[in-house]
Amino acid sequence: MSEQSPTYPSHWEADIVLRDGGTARIRPLTPDDAGRLVAFYTDVSDRSKYYRFFAPYPRLSDRDVHRFTHHDYVNRVGLAVLVRDEIIATVRFDRIDDTGRPSEDSTDAEVAFLVQDAHQGRGVASALLEHIAAVARERGIRRFIAEVLPDNRTMGKVFTDAGYTQHRSFAEGVMHFELDLEPTEESLAVMRSREHRAEARSTQRLLAPGSVAVVGAGRDPRGVGRSVLTNLLAAGFAGRLQAVNRNAGGRTELDGVPGVPLRATLAELPYPVDLAVVAVPADQVPAVVAECGAHGVQGLVVVTAGYAETGAAGRERQRDLVRQARAAGMRVIGPNAFGLVNTDPAVRLNASLSPQLPEAGGLGIFSQSGAIGAALLEAAHRRGLGLSSFASAGNRADVSGNDLLQYWEEDPATRVLLLYLESFGNPRKFSRIARRVAAAKPIVVIKGGRHTGSIPAGHAAALTRIDDRSVDTLFQQAGVLRVDTITELYDAADLLVHQPLPPGDRIAVVGNSDSLGLLTHDAALSAGLRPLLPHDLTTSATPEDFTAGLDAAIDRPDSDVVVAVVIPPIGVGALPYFPGSGLLESAGAVRAEDAAADARESAPFADALSAAADRAAAAGKPLLLIHLALPALAEQLRGRLPSYPRPERAVRALALATRHAAWRRDHAETGRIPDLERVAEGPARRQVAAALADAPEVELDEAAVATLLAHYGIDLLRTLPAADERSAVQAARSLGYPVALKATSPALRHRPDLGSVRLDLTSKAELQRAHQETTALLGPDARLVVQRMAPRGVDTTVSATVDPAVGAILSFGLAGAASELLGDLAHRLVPATDRDAAGLVREIKAAPLLFGWRGAEPVDTAALEELLLRVSQLVDDLPEVAALTLEPVVVAPHGLAVLGATVRLARLPARTDLGPRALG
Secondary structure, three states, X not given: OOOOOOOOOHHHOEEEEOOOOOEEEEEEOOHHXXXXXXXXXXXXXXXXXXXXXXXXOOOOOHHHHHHHHOOOOOOEEXXXXXXXXXXXXXXXXXXXOOOOOEXXXXXXXXXXXXXXXXXXXXXXXXXXXXXXXXXXXXXXXXXXXXXXXXXXXXHHHHXXXXXXXXXXXXXXXEEEEEEEOOOOHHHHHXXXXXXXXXXXXXXXXHHOOOEEEXXXXXXXXXXXXXXXXXXXXXXXXXXXEEEEOOOOOOOOEEOOEEEEEEEOOHHHOOOOOOEEEEOOOHHHHHHHHHHHHHHOOOXXXXXXXXXXXXXXXXXXXXXXXXXXXXXXXXXXXXXXXXXXXXXXXXXXXXXXXXXXXXXXXXXXXXXXXXXXXXXXXXXXXXXXOOEEEEEXXXXXXXXXXXXXXXXXXXXXXXXXXEEEEOOOOOHHHHHHHHHHHHOOOOEEEEEOOOOOOOOOOOOOOOOOOOOHHXXXXXXXXXXXXXXXXXXXXXXXXXXXXXXXXOOOOEXXXXXXXXXXXXXXXXXXXXXXXXXXXXXXXXXXXOHHHHHHHXXXXXXXXXXXXXXXXXXXXXXXXXXXXXXXXXXXXXXXXXXXXXXXXXXXXHHHHHHHHHHHHHHHHHOOOOEEEEEOOOHHHHHHOOOOOOEXXXXXXXXXHHHHHHHHHHHHHHHHOOOOOOOOOOOOHHHHHHHHHHHOOOOOXXXXXXXXXXXXXXXXXXXXXXXEEOOOHHHHHHHHHHHOOOEEEEEOOOOOOOOHHHOOEEEEEOOHHHXXXXXXXXXXXXXXXXXXXXXXXXXXXXXXXXXXXXXXXXXXXXXXXXXXXXXXXXXXXXXXXXOOOHHHHHHHHHHOOOXXXXXXXXXXXXXXXXXXXXXXXXXXXXXXXXXXXXXXXEEEEEEOOOOEEEOOEEEEEEOOOXXXXXXXXXXX
């Protein structure tokens, strides 16, 4: 691409996913595109040309080519869509006035599209409209004008379906469209719906290929390529399988791999390839990718290492790999990938380094680590949990967890999603997608780097590290369940995939061990659940006793979950030993040949529990099993009933499921962002712009803070300086008694324990005495002020800080030790809804102090929630507000008072998640 134009807007370049899952590149047209444009126009049908120019237009003149490739990128802009470095579509706008003439002052522009016939129906024009509209808004254009012939229904549908506010008219045989380019809820919904369909389709093409070629499959059975080929064969891949090795030397088969054709290059294949597994050295990958692009391959799994995990040079190789693949219309899993798995009987794909295709089931698994991915597959097999599909993306240079979420949302075979994440490419997008998916399918995540915050070498992630508090907030609002270990991950998955979500948190415990029942009861209490008193069936309980006891627990109107606790039965007619324990081996009770007897003895109990599970499911209540020393029973119920060898593991999984069910109920009642009165966004924006005019970052003084807060209806209790007794008395006279005398020095602020605050001063004499004592105690640098006394109440703190990766976070807690020392704070991402505000107030552990603890009068939580919403709107409207703190906020039984506030402004990067669809 030519670099001769210093105004070339490189930030308009983007990779996109089209409706069919293929990729393409959008970028501005340049003079260097003249040849490409002529070739493109030659391949466009006469009909499409007529629709574009309203007249026969068989070829472009030299003047046309110059006009369409030379732009000022302000008043005239042209974008092109390219695949394999060939133009497949163009769009252009020209700024015009009311008469249709060129104008540099207008906010209107005429727009026109042209899409090559072979690529129509792929969503190219819709994607172009999103990008050209974003460009136009950046250049101050607020409205597009377009004229479309009535027969050109496809283009008319692009405009009508875009979701922008529009006006249509018909005159002189032409449809006239006017599109207001300000994004609307509908246009954003349309954009995200198209994004979802395209990314889901692109992932589906990877997971369900009709043909696979392993490039780099060699003679060595221990080689990576040969291992993947062997695994594909062993899994019984349902499509065509091909081995490619440049050293084939005329051979048509690999030794020891009969039935799989061998070729030296993809070009020699007689049929197309959907998925290529690349297992050649890193220096050979570019040639292989070029060959795959030329052959029409749809996706790549690059298991080759030696990329960004090796350093700067490898990182550049990784960028080149992604650019090359996307330009050819391909998505990439990897590099340094462990591979892909799809257990669908119609596919049976094991394009991975796992030697065994897992059993089919309802789990979808994504891992950013090959080692963890292998561990997840092994643990699933050991636990008897079947998979629908699996992807381990290695360096995650292209396809990410977001893409898999888009796919799994619509995949009927996937019921529960398990993710191992070490980094986020686009945290806001993850949050948006996960919130939508979690409303239908539980998402359980292990997030590595909880304490270090580090991103593993090689990951294609933003350089900004996300604070773990921000990660927790993101997961909480998106309905994502976070666990710390693989054991916890599968404990939760076993419950979520086999049982309904709990309708509440009341737990009925039934079993033949009073002690185990009490341990389960205590664990449930500790987890914040509400267990009922255990029902002890005694150690001599029979299968019939279990059936009766479990049925009664299921039928109880005050139970939401039933937990069966089972130990080996003791007594007449029961097992006289603990099966499999080995404790009584010296007596000959346990021998290897007794395993079958153990299973026979356990079978009636397994039948009783299985029947109870059916009954519980019909009642909409989950049933769990906690067992001790009963491996045969657990094995018989494997894949049927979640079984746990310890109460704490079962209760931890149950608490996660209960929390998710509560989130879904809350999510169903969507909160709203209310229209608040006394909000003046315009003056606030001007104040912020003026404050940052001469500095990239600034801390506002008290007067400026009060002015900014007042623009959003937040009144900061007025303070007046009290440098000496005389000024203190004058301030009190102006404000009115009673007053407070406070030190505002940073070292003393909010430290009443050091004597920095004197309250309830009702007279001149009291104020003068307090001033003398405070000055003597703290010295002349205390910076004393006088403030009118606020009503008595509970001191709280409200703050908002910006995490560069996830955006602004709204926080709430009680002022002082509760939040500062104990970390008792609740957090929400901005913008917050009314339900978010209510949740913040009620979520902290000290919340009872706000609601009348020990007979105290409840405070005005409605006023507090409104304040939280006002702060949320302020930081959402003004992204330059990098940090804001209101402390203390005294919440009284009626109303509240903001006694102190600080605001820091900073120029922050523009948000990228609000723009047109684009791959990261």
